[in-house]
Amino acid sequence: MLERTTLARPYAKAIFEIAFATKNYEKWYELLRVLCFAVEDLRVISLLRDRTIPLQEIINFFLEICQKFLDEPGQNLITVLALHRRLEALPEIMRLYKEMYAERTGTIEVEFLSPVMISEDEEASFRRILGKYLSKTVTMHCKVDKELLGGFLARAGNYVIDGSVRGYLANLKSSIGD
Numbered sequence: 001m002l003e004r005t006t007l008a009r010p011y012a013k014a015i016f017e018i019a020f021a022t023k024n025y026e027k028w029y030e031l032l033r034v035l036c037f038a039v040e041d042l043r044v045i046s047l048l049r050d051r052t053i054p055l056q057e058i059i060n061f062f063l064e065i066c067q068k069f070l071d072e073p074g075q076n077l078i079t080v081l082a083l084h085r086r087l088e089a090l091p092e093i094m095r096l097y098k099e100m101y102a103e104r105t106g107t108i109e110v111e112f113l114s115p116v117m118i119s120e121d122e123e124a125s126f127r128r129i130l131g132k133y134l135s136k137t138v139t140m141h142c143k144v145d146k147e148l149l150g151g152f153l154a155r156a157g158n159y160v161i162d163g164s165v166r167g168y169l170a171n172l173k174s175s176i177g178d
Contacts, residue, residue, distance in 0.1 A: 005096070008089040011081065012096035016104075018073060025101055031069045032094040035078070038065055039090045048087055058082050099157075108136040110156040113145040130154060130161070 019028040038044055047053060047061070059082045063075060070078075081087045102108055110130055112118075118126070123140055131138045134156060145153070151164035 004089055004092045007086060008092035008096055011077075011086065011089070012093045012100065015077065015093065016097055016100040019097075019101075020104070029094075029097070029101075031066070031074050031077075032090065032097055034066055034069050035062070035087075035090045036094050038062065039087055045088065048085075055082055058087070062087070102136075106136050107139060108134055108156050109139045109141065110154050112140050112142045113148060113153040113155075114142070115144065115146060115148040115150060117144055118142060126152070126154075130156070133161075134159065 015028055015032070019025045039048065047058065059079055062078045062082065063070065066074070066078070078087075081090070110127075112123075112126060123142060127138045127140050130140075138156070149165040151166075151168065152161075153164050153167070154161040
């Protein structure tokens with residue numbers, strides 16, 4: 001079986017190209033979000049995996065539950081994904097779509113962990129510093145992680161910036177050879 005990312009990439013790319021051409025990024029994002037919400041439900045997953053249910057019934061089900069978000073291209077997306085049995089790949093399609101959007105707009109989402117809640121001024125300062133370091137506009141999602149002894153941990157895509165006490169001690173330990 002092909003890896004889910006490999007299956008999802010052409011669909012995400014096609015959706016992104018349509019969104020770019022029509023300047024409807026948000027509309028497509030909302031449609032993908034609603035579809036992902038639907039396909040992550042355990043009952044829907046069992047419906048999608050049941051090969052005895054005709055594809056047209058699955059298509060009609062999705063068209064009905066998403067009708068207020070659908071125009072003709074959205075209906076076509078559901079039909080194509082259902083016919084190729086790729087509806088379960090929607091969460092990965094959405095993840096790739098978000099990555100393509102961030103790449104195109106020069107933005108990046110950063111998960112910022114610290115042992116205590118940081119102030120708005122501290123968040124702005126970290127956002128500015130991380131933006132310079134990553135050469136992108138940063139959107140931060142701050143969370144408290146009580147397991148951090150001090151400092152912070154920032155995750156942005158494939159980057160991890162470990163400014164925690166634990167990270168500092170691990171670096172110190174490796175530099176002295178133990």
